[in-house]
Amino acid sequence: MPPPMDWLSRLLEMTPVRGRLDLRCLYGAPWRIDQASAVPGEIPYHVILAGSAVLEDPAGGPPQHLAPGDILLVAQGGAHTLHDGSGARPVPARARAGLNVTFSENAGSGERLDMLCGHFVLAAPHERLLRGYLPSRLVARASAGQGTPGATAAQVASLVSLMRTESAAEHLGGHAMLNALSTALFALALRLSSESGDAPAGLLALAGNPRLAPAITAMFERPAHPWTLPALARLCNVSRATLVRLFNDSLGRSASDLLTDIRMTLAASELRKANQSTGAVAEAVGYQSEAAFQRAFKQHMGMTPARWRRQAVGEGVGN
Numbered sequence: 138m139p140p141p142m143d144w145l146s147r148l149l150e151m152t153p154v155r156g157r158l159d160l161r162c163l164y165g166a167p168w169r170i171d172q173a174s175a176v177p178g179e180i181p182y183h184v185i186l187a188g189s190a191v192l193e194d195p196a197g198g199p200p201q202h203l204a205p206g207d208i209l210l211v212a213q214g215g216a217h218t219l220h221d222g223s224g225a226r227p228v229p230a231r232a233r234a235g236l237n238v239t240f241s242e243n244a245g246s247g248e249r250l251d252m253l254c255g256h257f258v259l260a261a262p263h264e265r266l267l268r269g270y271l272p273s274r275l276v277a278r279a280s281a282g283q284g285t286p287g288a289t290a291a292q293v294a295s296l297v298s299l300m301r302t303e304s305a306a307e308h309l310g311g312h313a314m315l316n317a318l319s320t321a322l323f324a325l326a327l328r329l330s331s332e333s334g335d336a337p338a339g340l341l342a343l344a345g346n347p348r349l350a351p352a353i354t355a356m357f358e359r360p361a362h363p364w365t366l367p368a369l370a371r372l373c374n375v376s377r378a379t380l381v382r383l384f385n386d387s388l389g390r391s392a393s394d395l396l397t398d399i400r401m402t403l404a405a406s407e408l409r410k411a412n413q414s415t416g417a418v419a420e421a422v423g424y425q426s427e428a429a430f431q432r433a434f435k436q437h438m439g440m441t442p443a444r445w446r447r448q449a450v451g452e453g454v455g456n
Contacts, residue, residue, distance in 0.1 A: 166250075184253040
């Protein structure tokens with residue numbers, strides 16, 4: 138019998154994520170980065186090692202200031218702009234290829250920026266469960282004074298320090314090492330955000346609410362169980378009405394919505410297995426009726442289970 142998993146480990150098992158480090162940016166002010174929208178299935182990330190950066194809000198809201206130790210995840214993959222905040226015309230940058238990473242540098246003379254830039258690759262279409270519950274732009278702050286627990290912040294700092302060292306050196310296996318560290322960075326950034334006092338609305342805020350932890354853990358551990366709101370409320374020692382309110386306040390969706398998303402993500406993975414019939418997959422994710430499962434899957438995924446299986450096998454989705 139496999140050992141029990143926490144909800145985040147279970148989520149990342151269901152929705153595999155691979156990290157890639159693309160650039161290490163070494164800029165003097167003035168500088169500016171205008172990054173186009175990411176390709177489907179990718180989440181760009183930026184890690185501030187030294188200096189500072191300003192993240193523009195495309196909707197016209199106030200910009201966000203990023204400091205050393207901050208990790209930016211552009212969860213929806215949208216175009217974004219980072220700059221030094223001076224408003225001056227940026228000094229052109231040039232690329233220099235290293236053994237394990239490409240360096241982007243300019244000849245600016247102002248405050249120096251040292252930043253890692255990469256992306257996370259999500260297996261389609263499982264990324265729906267992640268993208269649907271993360272803010273469009275997530276800033277995980279590991280720096281002191283942000284109200285985050287010291288243990289996780291220290292782990293993030295150690296990981297980032299190792300990435301910094303590996304990217305600066307030309308050690309054998311450094312490229313593979315940096316990508317493995319990038320993958321670990323995703324999980325740590327989510328953990329850090331979920332533990333912060335100002336976790337963004339969504340799954341991270343929900344997970345950061347200790348009163349709801351039993352319900353989230355139960356749905357991820359036993360998605361096929363016929364969970365009801367009263368049953369989940371009992372696990373959390375709250376009333377049904379309180380459970381509904383807490384989910385809506387933190388997640389913006391119901392517990393039933395989250396359970397359905399978990400089930401459909403698991404079903405998409407199971408359908409890739411040639412020895413699993415549609416009926417067996419339906420039962421494995423909590424549907425007693427194959428017809429009901431097929432309706433739910435088509436509504437959620439936009440195609441029938443049979444079509445998804447053919448497409449997944451033919452195109453190697455998730456491999």
